[in-house]
Amino acid sequence: MTTHTHTRACDLTLSLPPTGWLEFGAGALRRLPATVLRTGHRRVFVVTDPGLRTTGLVDLVVRTLTGAGIDCDVHDAIPPNPSTGAVDTAAAQAREFGEAAVVALGGGSALDAAKGVALLAVNPGSAAEFDYRVEPQRPGLPLIAIPTTAGTGAETNGFGVIEDKARHRKVYIGHDTVKPVASILDPELTVGLPPSATAATGMDALVHGIESLASRGANPVSRGYAAQAVGVVSRWLPAAVEDGTDLEARSQLLLGAHLAGLALSISGLGLVHGVAHAVTARVGAPHGLALSAVLPEVMAWCAPQAGDALARVAREMGAGQDPASAVDACRKLAEQVGARRPLSAYGVTADMVEDLARTALEDAVTGNSPRRPTEDDIAGLITSCL
Ligand SMILES: NC(=O)c1ccc[n+]([C@@H]2O[C@H](COP(=O)([O-])OP(=O)(O)OC[C@H]3O[C@@H](n4cnc5c(N)ncnc54)[C@H](O)[C@@H]3O)[C@@H](O)[C@H]2O)c1
Ligand SMILES: [Fe+2]
Structure with missing residues (x-):
């Protein structure tokens, strides 16, 4: 399903942050x-x-x-x-x-x-x-x-x-x-970053690219940065986790993370970050692991309003054109690098869900979600990731 209107480049007025x-x-x-x-x-x-x-x-x-x-x-x-x-x-x-x-x-x-x-x-x-x-x-x-x-x-x-x-x-x-x-x-x-931290931080960069592509604040420039980030990070993350001394993989990941940062600084993030911020502030899970615990579920929930963005993610990850394939490819990548565990592994329990959902809804990043969640929607998503 197509939800983003394609803006013709000649119609654009963009205020872009200088890149330094x-x-x-x-x-x-x-x-x-x-x-x-x-x-x-x-x-x-x-x-x-x-x-x-x-x-x-x-x-x-x-x-x-x-x-x-x-x-x-x-x-x-x-x-x-x-x-x-x-x-x-x-x-x-x-x-x-x-x-x-x-x-x-x-x-x-x-x-x-x-x-x-x-x-x-x-x-x-x-x-x-x-x-x-x-x-x-x-x-x-x-x-x-x-x-x-x-x-x-x-x-x-x-x-x-x-x-x-x-x-x-x-x-x-x-x-x-x-x-x-x-x-x-x-x-x-x-090069000295251990494999587990390499995986967690690399997944963060990947999610920046994905959420930026799907954000309500995306524009053609942020999409350019974000799409390249998704391609580069998904291509090189397994190699850097496998062999931390692989300088080519380390270089590509630094570049991918930087591109993803440029993308998110223009477009904002989304609900994966909204939930992960709430989880980390409550139980202290590392940022990239909290994101990976909920990424496929939140992508699948957003898919009806983020068809174009997720199709682009699938293409950049070499996983076809289908939004559902993007969700699968992300789940598989997170599992392959050892970053995918249920939220309960970090100490999240059912009695925290209501509070976490409220905090996630109030986080400014959640406002960029292509599909607008209610507190109950978020509670349902968190429960499905316990
Ligand atoms: N400003 C933004 O745009 C933005 C975006 C996403 C996340 N964040 C925030 O960033 C924080 C997470 O940052 P992070 O994931 O980079 O982890 P981190 O900065 O918390 O570092 C994690 C651990 O890795 C160690 N470490 C770092 N580099 C190392 C190296 N080269 N060798 C060995 N050990 C090393 C650190 O000592 C630390 O113990 C969170 O607070 C999150 O909310 C900010
Ligand atoms: Fe992040």
Whole structure:
């Protein structure tokens, strides 16, 4: 069934976010000092997480900076799925350090937290007050993103997905001025990511592409990015999970995740993310695994209103033209990379369903769903994935 009207390219008026400076390729980290200097700063505040400290990547980045005469301070305590409190703690250290460029090193958690830090370092208040719709007194510090997972594409936008612990939900904190001015995509930094995390983060990128294609906010440009992302990620994810040292697969995944980020930053996401955000905020499941637990079910439910988008997904995945084949191909890919478990495996129980459905419905991303769900629809979907 066709639901999207095809807009003729000559009729378009699009306001597209600028894409920023991009350094891409094995060894691109070497270009970090020059990238910092381009911001006009000679000092750097690094925001990262304890896992990255263990891998040695934090030391590598610090050596790269100090070797070029750039002074730096490091905050390495950002937890997975960071909360507003974690952002406030990092921001207090950044205020102490003073004017600097901010370098975000890590997965989506570190990158997202760094956006809040770059804003709060030069503005009074706490993270919870910096909903992305709020205009700050001062623009944030310039942010350089160095993703070490190929998943969120968080380097492409200025909002962080941050947990509000008191309300068990994800909120969007940030501003256009903390959209990274530059990103360094170096596949060598992702070779140490274990297979399970490679699979989870890669599924995140795939879902970004799929939800972007099907979003009410999609346009011909976002569809171009999203379709390519779905093709690249589905083609290379099994290879990267199988052999983490395969630099070609790692490069392709970083590119795919970045394209998916560009797509979602234009179009918005959808109900798979709405449900997964609620699940993670409640039981702490890793983002990509929460998405994979509900992806085929939500796609199948949306299919009556997303025929064109899902047919495109099927084509990009080499699975024919049929929306139902896209659903099957996604289920099979998630199973193949070991990312598909029922929600109960993460601690979701039947008594949580009503609350999760309410939270998912209130999440801003759910508004982009091609088929509009009621709270009961969402509760039914969650129950079918328990
Ligand atoms: N801003 C956006 O557009 C956007 C989009 C989707 C998701 N998100 C958010 O991003 C977060 C998830 O990010 P993520 O999936 O990248 O995971 P993550 O940042 O939470 O990282 C997961 C784990 O992997 C480890 N790790 C990261 N890189 C590594 C490497 N190269 N080698 C070894 N270990 C490594 C980290 O130390 C961490 O323990 C969630 O909070 C989610 O809500 C944001
Ligand atoms: Fe995501």
